Amino acid sequence: MARTTGSDGEKTEATIREAAVNLIARFGYEAMSMRQLATEVGVQAAALYRYFPTKEGLLFTLMREHMEGLTDAWEAARPTSADPVRRLAAYVENHIAFHIERRHATHVSNMELRSLSPERLTQILRMRTAYEKELRAILRDGAEAGVFDIDDTGLTAMALIQMMTGVIVWFRPGERLSITEVTATYLSMTMRLVGAASSTAPRFLSGAQRTL
Amino acid sequence: MARTTGSDGEKTEATIREAAVNLIARFGYEAMSMRQLATEVGVQAAALYRYFPTKEGLLFTLMREHMEGLTDAWEAARPTSADPVRRLAAYVENHIAFHIERRHATHVSNMELRSLSPERLTQILRMRTAYEKELRAILRDGAEAGVFDIDDTGLTAMALIQMMTGVIVWFRPGERLSITEVTATYLSMTMRLVGAASSTAPRFLSGAQRTL
Structure with missing residues (x-):
């Protein structure tokens, strides 16, 4: 079954949000870096910034x-x-x-x-x-x-x-x-x-x- | 009135504790550095480590x-x-x-x-x-x-x-x-x-x- 870019994008965004909640709950927001989050999700930092610029x-x-x-x-x-x-x-x-x-x-x-x-x-x-x-x-x-x-x-x-x-x-x-x-x-x-x-x-x- | 080293030390320790509570409450423990705490208290990092080695x-x-x-x-x-x-x-x-x-x-x-x-x-x-x-x-x-x-x-x-x-x-x-x-x-x-x-x-x- 073909996936649309939209559904893939939504899936990635949901994965990022879930990983971010877990990292922030564990280390605190100030201590979490976007790089760390990208590694956790398994994407490049550049990809992460497409979903969440800041x-x-x-x-x-x-x-x-x-x-x-x-x-x-x-x-x-x-x-x-x-x-x-x-x-x-x-x-x-x-x-x-x-x-x-x-x-x-x-x-x-x-x-x-x-x-x-x-x-x-x-x-x-x-x-x-x-x-x-x-x-x-x-x-x-x-x-x-x-x-x-x-x-x-x-x-x-x-x-x-x-x-x-x-x-x-x-x-x-x-x-x-x-x-x-x-x-x-x-x-x-x-x-x-x-x-x-x-x-x-x-x-x-x-x-x-x-x-x- | 002469101050003993002890009372100075206790005062410094109390100042460090108070500054640490405020910094951690504001930024979170993981995000606070000992260097930042030393600056806040106005002492050298080395002095800080004498009171709190870790x-x-x-x-x-x-x-x-x-x-x-x-x-x-x-x-x-x-x-x-x-x-x-x-x-x-x-x-x-x-x-x-x-x-x-x-x-x-x-x-x-x-x-x-x-x-x-x-x-x-x-x-x-x-x-x-x-x-x-x-x-x-x-x-x-x-x-x-x-x-x-x-x-x-x-x-x-x-x-x-x-x-x-x-x-x-x-x-x-x-x-x-x-x-x-x-x-x-x-x-x-x-x-x-x-x-x-x-x-x-x-x-x-x-x-x-x-x-x-």
Whole structure:
């Protein structure tokens, strides 16, 4: 079957992005050289620069695609229901599932913001703010409906996001708990943290086990 | 007043450590050179190597001192009371206060573990485990006494630590909330997350304001 140049090009670009995420996660962005990346991918440095003319442009692409992926995943997972408890549960499930699948990219996105130019940093931070705003809206709706008991919507949103993203630091597939069990426990902690009455916060996932 | 060589040496060593934390937080450990650090401190590279013969030894010292500082702070803050609610509140207050004061060192300690040799990594992870074990013991005692309602002690401890340490990512002194207000809100979220009955979880800090 004949391959088009386009599909080959896309394949190479995807290979470069994946190799870059792994190298940056391992050594840090400042320490990674484009030469090192070219060697890792098995192409000439000149070929690499055709796809990514600058190293910072490459970093920006990685971060933008990470945030676009997260936003798209949430768009797809967002329930049609207006119920704050259901929406919060969907947000938690999507956030944990997305980040567990992309540990290295998450690490790079959180750690290497310092190396973006001010304009590009602003662009990434704007995407993050839009995504976090979705969570704040859910929390605010729940508080206004009297379903949640929250002191400070902004702080609660930050606390939940840090808590959930933190899963990638210690979670390894195949250990004591499955992703389903971890997610069930995080859902239960989230619902308690936002003061959801237990009657309105049933366990959303089957397979949750009490290990205490 | 005459200075001893010792006190000069200690001063220089402290200056090197502080400059190293700032450079590593800014550029990453792999990207920082000992030559760059010497220039930053204003000493010859040879003088730097007298204090820290290897770059990795310097990184290890920074991380070990961070963990020793955290452990010492907790030893000093740990209440004599056996009450799990009081102990948990003290743990949260100490953890947030310690990390807000040391944003760069926390960043370095969390990010650069990948650059330690296996033996030194084991040593740092052992110190972390000991510190986290204290939190797990508080949670377990509270659950056994029926004061807390917890699904999984290990996951709850990790969730709380990630949530609390996450404060350094977004908190800046002098903005909307004071450290006291942030800590009060995190205490309240913590108590709800562990299912502490609200009668047993009064607000521990004065000055907390409901902003919602």
